[in-house]
Amino acid sequence: MRAYILIPLLLILSACSSETPTPVVSPGDPAPDMGWELHGNDTGEQRFSTLDLINRGNVDALGLAWFFDIKTPRGVEATPLVVDGVMYVSGSWSVVYALNATNGELLWEYDPRVDRAWLAKTCCDAVNRGVAYDNGKVFVGTIDGRLVALNADSGAVAWEVITIDQNKPYSITGAPRIVGDKVVIGNGGAELGVRGYVSAYAAADGALVWRFYTVPGNPEDGFENATMEMAAKTWTGQWWEWGGGGTVWDSMVFDAELDLLYIGVGNGSPWNHTMRSPQGGDNLFLTSIVALRPDTGEYVWHYQTTPGETWDFTATQHIILADLEIAGEQRQVLMQAPKNGFFYVLDRRTGELISAQPYTEVNWASHIDLKTGRPVETENARLFDGKNVSLPSNAGGHNWNPMSYNPQTGLVYIPTMQLPSTFLQPTEAKDSLPGQGYWNVGFDRVAMAPPMGVDVADAIDSTVRGQLVAWDPVRQEPRWASELGRAGIGGILSTGGGLVFAGENGAKGEPGVIVARDAKTGEILWSHGVQTVAHAPPVTYSIDGEQYVAIAVGLGGGAVAEGGIIVHHWGVQTIPRVMVFKLNGRQQLPALPEIDRRWKKPPAVTGDKQQIARGQAMYERHCTYCHGAGLNTGGITPDLRRSGAAIHEVWQQIVIDGVLASAGMVSFRDFISPEDAEAIRQYVLLDANRVYAAQEAQKAGSD
Numbered sequence: 001m002r003a004y005i006l007i008p009l010l011l012i013l014s015a016c017s018s019e020t021p022t023p024v025v026s027p028g029d030p031a032p033d034m035g036w037e038l039h040g041n042d043t044g045e046q047r048f049s050t051l052d053l054i055n056r057g058n059v060d061a062l063g064l065a066w067f068f069d070i071k072t073p074r075g076v077e078a079t080p081l082v083v084d085g086v087m088y089v090s091g092s093w094s095v096v097y098a099l100n101a102t103n104g105e106l107l108w109e110y111d112p113r114v115d116r117a118w119l120a121k122t123c124c125d126a127v128n129r130g131v132a133y134d135n136g137k138v139f140v141g142t143i144d145g146r147l148v149a150l151n152a153d154s155g156a157v158a159w160e161v162i163t164i165d166q167n168k169p170y171s172i173t174g175a176p177r178i179v180g181d182k183v184v185i186g187n188g189g190a191e192l193g194v195r196g197y198v199s200a201y202a203a204a205d206g207a208l209v210w211r212f213y214t215v216p217g218n219p220e221d222g223f224e225n226a227t228m229e230m231a232a233k234t235w236t237g238q239w240w241e242w243g244g245g246g247t248v249w250d251s252m253v254f255d256a257e258l259d260l261l262y263i264g265v266g267n268g269s270p271w272n273h274t275m276r277s278p279q280g281g282d283n284l285f286l287t288s289i290v291a292l293r294p295d296t297g298e299y300v301w302h303y304q305t306t307p308g309e310t311w312d313f314t315a316t317q318h319i320i321l322a323d324l325e326i327a328g329e330q331r332q333v334l335m336q337a338p339k340n341g342f343f344y345v346l347d348r349r350t351g352e353l354i355s356a357q358p359y360t361e362v363n364w365a366s367h368i369d370l371k372t373g374r375p376v377e378t379e380n381a382r383l384f385d386g387k388n389v390s391l392p393s394n395a396g397g398h399n400w401n402p403m404s405y406n407p408q409t410g411l412v413y414i415p416t417m418q419l420p421s422t423f424l425q426p427t428e429a430k431d432s433l434p435g436q437g438y439w440n441v442g443f444d445r446v447a448m449a450p451p452m453g454v455d456v457a458d459a460i461d462s463t464v465r466g467q468l469v470a471w472d473p474v475r476q477e478p479r480w481a482s483e484l485g486r487a488g489i490g491g492i493l494s495t496g497g498g499l500v501f502a503g504e505n506g507a508k509g510e511p512g513v514i515v516a517r518d519a520k521t522g523e524i525l526w527s528h529g530v531q532t533v534a535h536a537p538p539v540t541y542s543i544d545g546e547q548y549v550a551i552a553v554g555l556g557g558g559a560v561a562e563g564g565i566i567v568h569h570w571g572v573q574t575i576p577r578v579m580v581f582k583l584n585g586r587q588q589l590p591a592l593p594e595i596d597r598r599w600k601k602p603p604a605v606t607g608d609k610q611q612i613a614r615g616q617a618m619y620e621r622h623c624t625y626c627h628g629a630g631l632n633t634g635g636i637t638p639d640l641r642r643s644g645a646a647i648h649e650v651w652q653q654i655v656i657d658g659v660l661a662s663a664g665m666v667s668f669r670d671f672i673s674p675e676d677a678e679a680i681r682q683y684v685l686l687d688a689n690r691v692y693a694a695q696e697a698q699k700a701g702s703d
């Protein structure tokens with residue numbers, strides 16, 4: 001891909017050389033600086049850098065050059081951009097920082113001042129996956145749905161537009177993409193019930209140029225275009241009342257060569273297909289890759305990965321463009337490893353499926369039929385009895401953490417995970433109705449919760465796994481796979497130095513590391529502690545002949561908010577930060593703050609069995625997404641079991657009256673009755689007393 005772009009560039013440069021004298025580069029002069037100017041580095045979002053100053057031979061000398069403490073303590077998922085020696089990086093709550101990329105000096109910061117109560121409209125923490133840069137402007141999508149253009153020199157707002165109906169539970173976590181003279185942005189919210197779309201705005205002034213909906217609206221309102229009319233034929237029932245879903249919350253790639261914009265479309269609202277579309281149907285364009293005309297937003301082609309989506313199988317995952325030789329023919333391809341567990345290679349001119357094979361454990365489909373392009377589902381794929389195990393889970397075999405394609409090895413490096421999950425049809429009547437205004441996926445979440453009264457950390461250690469898989473996209477098979485023994489590997493960077501960089505989770509309760517592996521073998525050549533969790537993808541750049549590797553770190557995001565149990569981060573601190581490494585870097589991180597983890601004696605339980613069971617059900621329905629399944633917080637929200645007597649006294653004011661709304665804990669008056677709030681409190685007390693008693697018994701045993 002890169003080679004094909006470089007050739008015309010060189011031709012243009014040499015054509016201009018009669019007027020513009022070529023700068024003289026003497027032997028020994030440092031190579032020109034190389035930044036990381038686009039979200040995925042190159043136009044195909046391969047996340048591969050040709051830089052090789054850091055390589056297999058010297059990577060063991062890599063040390064910390066500088067670090068910058070991000071000021072908002074929530075999850076960090078951003079790809080930092082580096083343009084002309086300046087790093088533009090976003091933290092949680094969509095705050096943007098401009099840093100001197102050589103030493104980390106803060107040049108400016110921009111805080112969109114998002115109302116913290118917006119947290120209730122997010123599925124997966126107040127994260128942001130990065131900014132876009134173009135022609136002296138930095139663009140950021142804010143969690144409350146704005147698209148903001150900043151002056152790259154000063155951080156001053158050049159223009160700002162609201163891209164969503166702010167009365168609805170939309171949010172933006174994804175990075176905008178530059179598409180010619182436009183900026184394109186999607187949104188999230190399919191877990192709360194919205195209709196997905198992408199919008200293109202003029203980069204110059206923020207004027208809306210076009211909008212493409214990914215699912216049809218109510219036919220009675222008229223369709224926006226013939227494409228929506230076509231898509232509506234694949235839906236049944238009153239899907240629009242549920243929103244339909246199909247949010248484009250992450251991947252989009254602009255292909256200037258073919259004049260196409262590819263968007264990755266998410267899951268249904270709600271997940272449960274039988275509620276969303278009761279008489280069946282594929283439900284276009286859920287879980288699809290859709291190619292649009294960048295100037296008009298006009299539909300060109302689509303490929304749907306999971307017809308009749310029902311497992312939260314998004315196709316929003318990282319899309320990579322490359323040119324591959326397949327069966328003796330040079331093909332312009334698009335590659336994706338969506339949540340559903342299959343690795344797809346498509347012809348990106350036409351959307352034709354070239355090949356698909358499972359990159360992880362899959363039990364919902366036996367294979368993809370290459371003739372029809374459709375998955376062949378297994379017999380119990382849609383058995384939702386609360387017992388049948390689905391693989392991949394709703395978290396996916398691969399989630400938002402970007403892959404990397406290295407044209408030198410011909411491999412795609414995929415961060416994968418295997419976590420079993422079960423689904424149960426709703427048992428509470430109102431969960432079968434649309435428009436409830438809360439996280440409602442159309443399944444009973446209690447079935448997904450761990451059983452009461454067990455140490456979940458130990459229980460899941462045996463069932464949860466993660467790998468870094470080096471995938472051969474031509475042969476559709478792994479070349480090597482590193483077994484991490486636990487879920488949780490971050491996004492990937494591969495380099496011309498023969499290296500693959502990625503953050504990896506630590507062992508249970510331990511902070512994570514950033515690791516460099518040999519791109520050909522997977523052998524670990526270097527690692528460095530990050531004191532927290534490293535899930536965002538590393539990037540690399542060079543300034544004045546020195547190569548840097550940067551990663552934004554910090555505990556948070558969906559894997560922590562909802563899935564604290566999945567990634568077992570108890571005890572790991574948030575510590576959001578940008579960490580930058582270079583050869584012989586000598587900087588040290590400050591010592592980790594000591595935290596007293598002993599359990600204090602909780603108040604006594606006063607409720608009965610029935611009340612506690614009701615409390616657990618209500619907790620799993622309404623509280624688990626932030627406070628963690630089975631009361632196991634991922635670490636960015638309080639562990640409710642640690643609530644002291646003072647909190648228990650004002651429990652009703654917090655849950656019902658919303659006195660902590662400014663901290664993100666909004667009122668649940670519309671969903672939870674005062675009696676149910678008290679039932680939740682009793683459930684919390686029961687488990688708090690259990691863990692306290694376990695701690696005391698252990699103490700007594702060791703005395």
Ligand code: CA
Pocket residue numbers: 190191266267312314
């Ligand atoms: Ca989802």
